[in-house]
Amino acid sequence: MLEKVIESIEKLPSPSFVVQRIISVCSKPDASSEEVARALLMDASLSARVLRLANSAYYGIPRKITTLSEAVMILGFKTVRNIALSVFTYDMIFKNQESVVDRKKLWAHFLYTAIVSETVAEVVGYPLKEEVFVAGLLHDIGKVVYDYVFPKLFETMVKIAEKGKMNMLDVERELGMPSHELVGKKLLESWNFPDLLVFSTAHHHSVESLSSDFFLSQVSMVQLGDVLANLIARGRSFSWGDPILSPTAMRTLKMKPRLISKILERAKVKISKAEELMEI
Ligand SMILES: [Fe+2]
């Protein structure tokens, strides 16, 4: 089964040259605003959508941003990169002609997890919160792979999860299918995406099985982000069981109930401003 999925990964839409370029430019420590704007300008429609979103309520910029370099200057190149990656992920989810599931729900879960994970990073004082946003955004990309490769089967899995109030991971296990963690990992590896994204996708339900401590805290942030996003909007992830908090993640982040309430409160305010990101 895993081989079949891996073979089919090639048929999925992959990041365009521009998206790949944006990822590589932003992961260079000496990247400049102009470089990011220049890479984005190579794709006119992507640029226009990024600019429109940069002006959305979510980012709360009081005056109108009219050019990309201005957007990069005001919001920072990492945030502009995150907007571009959000557009790419959104397109990937909705380009699937064969899909029969409610993909709007899935997109909401992707976006909410990105927002909540970033909020976790803020509250615990982790400085590279933009990276955690992307890790949260992509954590369940394996479900999108299933939706492309086996659309009918995926619809059945979604129905089983809803009827039986089960988590998708348990449905996969019961059907003897590779987990969406593993499938997502294979996809991101085939795209040569940064290791953090590969690890957080591969371990968002299994923080304790990370082989090194290298990304432990970031993966823990995504784990908590995913659980809280599932609490905020039940069933959008197509998982209907109780979300399971990882004790390893909680210990790693030194999480306390008081901090969790703070994260939830902040994240809900951000989500209420993210209306324009729901349809991009
Ligand atoms: Fe998941």
Ligand SMILES: [Fe+2]
């Ligand atoms: Fe999830």
